[in-house]
Amino acid sequence: MAEPKAKKARMDLGELTPHNVKQFKLINKIIFPVSYSDKFYKDAVAAGEYARLAYLDDLVVGAVCCRVDGTKIYIMTLGCLAPYRRLGLGRMMVEHVMNLARKDKKVTAVFLHVDVNNEDAVEFYKTFGFEVTETVKGYYKKLSPGDAHVLEKKVTHESEGDSSSNGDDDETKAAAKADKDKDAK
């Protein structure tokens, strides 16, 4: 007979492969109001570290996919199934993207679009130090009104000096605190 596990579940990121890409599609279909093309998924499978599935133990419960856009990294999708939110999976995915950005010297910022009505998401990214830099009218064609905020976070590279990396640490701590506050609610 199955009993509730006493141990804490393990959170991890896993590769996206042709074998499990359907899970990625399924997650996106549930989380996002827009649907993505077959090409999007074909590219995602080939995107290496830029696309990851989020695991809670052996369950796929979230996914992130981004690409390099000039000197910035653009997050195309990042999300987690509703019952598994506020466990730290979103944070794990954002940190993964930030780490990718820090590793690549020419990357100056990470940015993404968020539906203006999705306050939770805007709030979520703000805890990591993202800021609204622009609001695009009618960005989502299938939504009404479909306006989107552009959220952006500058990337500082370690070689640029100690002070900057300290700054990063502080931000991470602040984000962790914000996360904890959310959990307590």
Next chain:
Amino acid sequence: MSRTLPEGSKEASLFRKMLRSYESKQYKAGLKCAKSILERKPKHGETLAMQALITNAMDKHDEAMELCHEAVKADLGSGMCWHVRGILYRQKCDYDQALRSFLRAAQIEAENQTILRDLSHLQVQVRDYEGFRDTRRKFLELRGGVRASWLGYGVAQHMTGEISGAIETMTQYLGLQDDANTNAYETSEMHMYVVMLMMANNEHDRALTYLNDYEEKIVDRRSIEETRAQLLLNLNRHQDRLGQRDDALATIRRAIDHTPTVVELYMVEGRILKHLGRLDEAATQVDFARQLDTADRFINSKAAKYLLRAGRIEEGQTIAGLFARETRNTDPLNQLRDMQCSWYELECAKAYLAKGDLGNALAHLHAVKSFYKQLVDDQFDFHSYCLRKVNLRAYTRLLKYEDEAYFHKRYVQTAAYACSVYAELHNNPFGSAKEREEQERLAKMSESERKKYLSKQRKAAKKGAGKGANHHNARGKKGAQQDNKNKDKEQKGKKSKTPQWNPNELVQTSKALDDALVFLQPLLNFPAVEGMESLLEPAVDVLVRRKRPLLVIKALRTMTTTDVPRHVLIASTLKLMRFISTNADAINPTVREIIDEELPQLVENKSEQDLRKELEDLASKSLAAFACAQLLKRSEGVSTSDVIAAITDKAASLPATLDEAAAVWLSVANVQDMHAGKSELRAALQKRFPDAHVFTQHQLGATA
């Protein structure tokens, strides 16, 4: 403090001082007190016991044990003396003696919590759960205000298997406790424990409700979600087992909504749908599961199997080939055959049977048979090798294994299908329905109608001949396509040396009974192995036709010891009886003697008349028995169309499960001498089981 020292006496105050010294680890001072008391009151038991305890604390264990024995001897009625004895034995890991001592101590001082606590800990240590529960119950009665008392009793009940009691204890306590003063984590843990107890008690529904009700008190969100997903799965299995399939389906769909990426959930959904007879949807869901993880061979095989069961043969074969294709570069289905993938061949055979395509079904059944034959033939390599290399144990194990190779469930099933197909083909060659139907049609016409009809037919035949049609191709375009396909297969087969069987040749056999016997040969002792119950009836059909009454007796004997329905035993026995009465002169007298001796024993000495009466009785109570009795009449001169009509007549009213109805359908649908009336039976069964998909697969006359 000591019940044998008068309150206010000098000794009593010394005793108190001794206890204090022990507790503050001033052992020397303690021993001094003991000495003073013993000077005034020699052999004072409880003082001796304390002396033993203190001496023990000073690591002088042997001396302590001696003192303790002296103490108990001096004061057998002292709980304290026995308690100390228990403590010393416990330290020596002599739990048996320790337990006796604590029990005695607890008997004397029933309300001493220290003793009860020590006793209960020892009881749980030695897994005396019942004793543990009783002690924890006493403890709870004494100290109901303490949380540990409740939890201890609850856990004890859990361990003795009184899970409902444990749930009651826990919920009672949780109802009493003041949340404001309780650590949120601990409260959460207690609620989760209740959920776990409910799950252990198979109350999945209640556990789910409880989890929802107390969600806000449970701090560990992750374990809530994980438990909920598990719970849903469990509840679901439970409902599926109980036959509450619609509930089960609703539950699994809730689980899928909750976490749609869990491949197993779709597999479970598929299984439930399959149990509901909704084979097509089942296959779709399991195939969806396959797409979620295309690297999983297990799920891939399952998907192939479900697709084949749903009659989606091409899709199933393609999926089955996916994992074979990666290994080598030839046709994946040949690969599967080279790999001797017997489950796949058997599923294909079943799928073709369900469709009515007996030729292709036989081809796959022959493939399975060849795998088993190969397995047995391969032994030769070992006879000389093993003796030369002295692998005697492995060799003898192998021989034993090979003896029973054909007893495998899958082979037994293969033989069962082969026998039922060949038994039918023996009397009613493939495609014979058209001629019979024609005859019946003519018989019903008046003289003038018949003339008109026949001349029309002749004209049509002339026209047809002009287009190059001949009798062989009367089966139509589909049959011809099949031939071409098989030619392709044969050519491919030559290239890859993969064994192939020609479905058309197989189905047009002129020696159906011989063909059946080849399948039956290794099983003629009819051992009561798994799957045998499905083989016996068709085996009897083959053996009666083949005039082998003694083997029929053997099969009937196994029928009486395996799970074969009574109506099958009776119908089979009647077939043998009929054979005996119509072949009375031809039967060897010795054989006759054996039959006369054995047969009555198999049917409790009942006469043929009694058996017919009993079968009639059974037939009035179940569709399966009714169909069985009706099909028996075919061998007794009743026309097949009358038999089909009679079964159709009762298809809606006689009791039947879906599985039984499906079996009835298949046995009628694959009758070869008559197709008329089958679609009416199908409609009646479909109306009775509107969701079921098993009745739609058969093509009736279309492949004939």
